[in-house]
Amino acid sequence: MKISIRVFASLRDFMVPSLELNxxxxxxxxxxxxxxxxxxxxxxxxIFQSPxxxxxxxxxxxxxxxxxxxxxxxxxxxxxxxxxxxxxVGGG
Amino acid sequence: xxxxxxxxxxxxxxxxxxxxxxLSTSRVLIAGAGGLGTTIATFLTVAGIGFIRIVDEDxxxxxNLNRQILYREPDRGERKAEIARQRLVEINPEIEVQALCxxxxxxxxxxxxxxxxxxxDGMDNFSTRYVLNRAALRQKIPFxxxxxxxxxGQVTSIIPGKSPCLRCxxxxxxxxxxxxxxxxxxxxxxxxxVTEAIKYLTGRGDILTGRLLLWDGFRGDAAIINVxxxxxxxxxxxxxxxERG
Numbered sequence: 001m002k003i004s005i006r007v008f009a010s011l012r013d014f015m016v017p018s019l020e021l022n023x024x025x026x027x028x029x030x031x032x033x034x035x036x037x038x039x040x041x042x043x044x045x046x047i048f049q050s051p052x053x054x055x056x057x058x059x060x061x062x063x064x065x066x067x068x069x070x071x072x073x074x075x076x077x078x079x080x081x082x083x084x085x086x087x088x089v090g091g092g
Numbered sequence: 093x094x095x096x097x098x099x100x101x102x103x104x105x106x107x108x109x110x111x112x113x114x115l116s117t118s119r120v121l122i123a124g125a126g127g128l129g130t131t132i133a134t135f136l137t138v139a140g141i142g143f144i145r146i147v148d149e150d151x152x153x154x155x156n157l158n159r160q161i162l163y164r165e166p167d168r169g170e171r172k173a174e175i176a177r178q179r180l181v182e183i184n185p186e187i188e189v190q191a192l193c194x195x196x197x198x199x200x201x202x203x204x205x206x207x208x209x210x211x212x213d214g215m216d217n218f219s220t221r222y223v224l225n226r227a228a229l230r231q232k233i234p235f236x237x238x239x240x241x242x243x244x245g246q247v248t249s250i251i252p253g254k255s256p257c258l259r260c261x262x263x264x265x266x267x268x269x270x271x272x273x274x275x276x277x278x279x280x281x282x283x284x285x286v287t288e289a290i291k292y293l294t295g296r297g298d299i300l301t302g303r304l305l306l307w308d309g310f311r312g313d314a315a316i317i318n319v320x321x322x323x324x325x326x327x328x329x330x331x332x333x334x335e336r337g
Contacts (some may be wrong), residue, residue, distance in 0.1 A: 008306045008315065009244040017313070056264040064302075064318040068263045069325065084317045086306060089241035090266040091273050092128040092216040 001025055001079035003032060008086035011047075015040035023077065029060060030073030032083060047085070060085050096186060100140055111294035112140060116186075118293050119143040121208040123196055123224055125172040126150075127159035127273055128238055129214025131282025134161060136212075137180045137187060139290055144180065147192040147204060148172040159275035196220050201227040210289050211235045214282070218265030225250065225258040225327060234292055238285040241271040243309035245281035248300050248319070249288045255301035259327030261319045277309055 006018045021035060033054070037044040049055045052073070060067045061084040067075045077083075097104070100112050107115070120141050122129050125148035133146055152160070152167045152175060162179045163172070173191035180189045194200060197220075205211055205227045213236060215221050221237065228235035228250060235250040237258055250257055284305065291297040303316050321328070 006315065006317070008308065009241070012308065012311065017311075057266040059262060059264075061317060061319065064320045065322065066261065066263055069260075069322045086246075086317075088218075088262045088266050089239045089244050089246055089271070090216070090218050090221075090268070091240045091271040092124055092126050092214055092238070092278075 001027070001077070003027075003077055004080075004082045005032070005036065006082065006084045008084070009089060010087060011043065011085060014043040014046055027077050028073060029062065029067055029075045029077065029083065032077060033060075033073070046087075055087075058085065058087050099184075099186065103139070107290070107294045107296060111296065114294050115140045115290065116142040118209045119207060120145070120210050120212060120289065121205055122146045122212045122214050123204075123220070124148055124214030124216065125160070125162075125176045126156065126214060126216055127275065127278030128240065128282045128285070129212075130160045130162040130176060131278050132212045132214055132238075132286055133176055133180055134183070135283060135286040136289065137184045137189070139286065140184065141187060141289075141293075143188045143190070145190045145192060145204065145208065146173050146176050146180075147194060147196055148176075149193060149195045159273055159278045161275065161279075196223060198223055198226065202231075205231055205233055208233055210292060212285060212289060213237045213239070217268050218262070219268070221258060222265070222327070228252055229257055229328060236285045236288045236292075238281045240273055240277045240281050241266075243274065243277055245277050245307040245309070247281055247284045247288065247305045247307070248303065249292065251292075251299075251301050256319050256321045257325060257328050260322040260325045261304060263325075277307070280307055280309060 003021050118141050122133050125146050150172050152163045152170050162176045167175050171193045173193045177189045177191035229252045232252045238247045288299050291299050304319050306315050
């Protein structure tokens with residue numbers, strides 16, 4: 001199944017701003033992140049605090065919904081989902 | 093032509109006499125008089141917003157001057173909100189500006205936002221942004237969120253009851269550490285925030301409700317991602333137990 005990924009802000013230092021990935025049916029957000037980190041190894045420390053634990057302030061939205069309000073890393077993906085990943089900025 | 097209509101002559105074709113009248117009778121709270129706040133205050137002032145309340149407890153430091161455009165070298169050590177007030181009424185004597193040199197927290201915010209038509213986010217930390225978010229939800233006042241870090245920025249317009257709140261979009265705040273900031277990014281993001289305010293107040297255009305604009309000045313790219321209201325967001329229902337992160 002095809003999943004669209006868009007990343008923003010400093011995460012763009014580590015990978016392309018957007019891409020599409022073909023994942024096996026039943027894949028989760030966690031599996032998607034692992035695949036991205038395999039493709040772009042420097043992304044790993046930018047996203048993960050430790051293996052399996054995403055840095056708290058890294059926002060991951062599935063079709064506009066923060067996975068914090070879904071099932072976190074085990075949130076299931078479906079064909080055509082759009083995943084947006086951004087570390088929010090906080091200065092002013 | 094009156095002095096007033098001459099001042100706004102070039103924007104009247106955009107918003108009309110009625111729109112200008114709406115701006116002149118509007119009351120706007122600017123929370124923070126830093127990089128974002130001074131940009132926001134400047135453009136609200138020249139647009140002709142009738143009443144501006146600008147709040148900041150800090151004093152002007154030399155390292156503010158790369159981005160906080162209302163301040164000058166001799167202002168160092170002076171209170172930001174008061175100097176901002178003085179500069180704003182020099183720029184446009186037809187408006188009223190009130191300076192509050194005070195701390196913003198859950199106790200003080202209620203009185204600050206009461207009677208305001210819109211709340212502008214000029215803060216430099218998320219814990220105070222969540223205070224503004226809660227006040228906006230409680231008093232049903234639109235809250236125009238903006239934030240910056242380096243060449244990156246974000247903007248969204250939170251309309252209570254119609255759009256996701258700030259906590260729906262950013263449930264966990266970024267680190268409160270000081271971040272690199274350059275004036276141009278404050279200028280871009282603050283200007284977009286004021287564009288949002290003018291559109292909301294005059295009822296024109298499409299505002300960024302349910303949409304988060306992400307600015308990447310480093311790559312010359314702006315993107316919008318759709319965001320939705322979260323039924324389980326404790327902030328929207330007032331059940332958030334306390335700050336995290």
